[in-house]
Amino acid sequence: MHFANANGQELPRSRQLRLDLLHTFEAAARHLSFTQAGAELSLSQSAVSRQVQQLEESVGAALFERRHRALFLTEAGRILQRAVEDSLERLRDAAARVRSTGTRRPLTVTCTPGFASFWLIPRLAHFTAVHPDVDVRIAATLEIVDLQRSDVDLAVRFVPSAQGEGPMLFEEQVQPMCAPRLLRDPGRPLATPADLEHHTLLTIEHDAPLPDWEPWLRLMGLPAPRMTRTLRFLRYSEAVEAAVAGHGVVIGRLPLLADLVRAKKLVAPFRGAAASSRGYFVTLSPQAADDANARAFADWLVAQARSEQPRTRARA
Numbered sequence: 312m313h314f315a316n317a318n319g320q321e322l323p324r325s326r327q328l329r330l331d332l333l334h335t336f337e338a339a340a341r342h343l344s345f346t347q348a349g350a351e352l353s354l355s356q357s358a359v360s361r362q363v364q365q366l367e368e369s370v371g372a373a374l375f376e377r378r379h380r381a382l383f384l385t386e387a388g389r390i391l392q393r394a395v396e397d398s399l400e401r402l403r404d405a406a407a408r409v410r411s412t413g414t415r416r417p418l419t420v421t422c423t424p425g426f427a428s429f430w431l432i433p434r435l436a437h438f439t440a441v442h443p444d445v446d447v448r449i450a451a452t453l454e455i456v457d458l459q460r461s462d463v464d465l466a467v468r469f470v471p472s473a474q475g476e477g478p479m480l481f482e483e484q485v486q487p488m489c490a491p492r493l494l495r496d497p498g499r500p501l502a503t504p505a506d507l508e509h510h511t512l513l514t515i516e517h518d519a520p521l522p523d524w525e526p527w528l529r530l531m532g533l534p535a536p537r538m539t540r541t542l543r544f545l546r547y548s549e550a551v552e553a554a555v556a557g558h559g560v561v562i563g564r565l566p567l568l569a570d571l572v573r574a575k576k577l578v579a580p581f582r583g584a585a586a587s588s589r590g591y592f593v594t595l596s597p598q599a600a601d602d603a604n605a606r607a608f609a610d611w612l613v614a615q616a617r618s619e620q621p622r623t624r625a626r627a
Contacts, residue, residue: 332366333395335359336374340392343382351440353614406444417446418604422467425547426591427451429567431467438611445604458596464605466594467612475592478609480616481566483591484584485527488563488577489554501560501580504533511540511559513550523547523562530585551577566619591616 338348338359345359352359367374374388384392422431427449435447450456456463468475472482487507494501499509514521521528521535528535542559544550551568554561555576563577565584571577593612599605 332362335362336366337395339363340384417448419448419463420465421450421456421463423469424451425567426467428548434615464596464599465609468592468594472588472590475590477592477594478613480591483587483589484565485587486563486579486584487560488579489560490557491578492557494580507536511542513542513553513559513561515547516543516545526587527562527585
């Protein structure tokens, strides 16, 4: 974007306003937090701070008053915020009118129901905030969709790590999890895996007795507990909901359930998650390989997953 002074002379490049800096400033001004703005824009806190400093140098004024653990807009910042918000609103209106004149091809993503409900959907607003013109459609299914013969643009595959194709988002770790109040039951302790015999085990419908528990038991070198009480569900998400409600112990899959762990809705009674040797991989369909929106979504998935990796371990 180029600007001129009152005499019609073009301003030096260092004094011209960059749209990306204004976008970052708007998010920081709205949240009054560089950290929260970075989370929304998939940027680090330091990157947001640097971009705001570049904008301040460009306009020649401080836009924020930085205090200890607090951020406030200066008078110059408030003036610029009102102008940016007004400009963005007009741009949104114009974009909406442009979109209404034509049709947009949706970006279709296939993944497992668990990945969709526990990981993707809670984070999807981060992508749509940066790419509001991309119409993302989620097709959550346990079926392996043929990317060559379908209209699906991108798949997040949950497969054995050795068989994965494309960038890996993360490798799965598993361990038992339950509601915090189950740990406070003095009559039924959960101090060791042997104590599972006194609790209801939550699992999914399958021909095997405990299909989702078997990998953890095998990886930990433990025998199968005596199944005195079990509750079976058609979908993993239902078993997790039952665990949050305090109805028993579920095998927790990380990092899918990391948000529930951080919110203290689930806890891991036994230390030590075990790698399941399975992971989530991003695969683009042949027809979407050169699609800018599909590649942007794939890049965002990888960046989002990598930014969260240090925070996905469960704590007892």
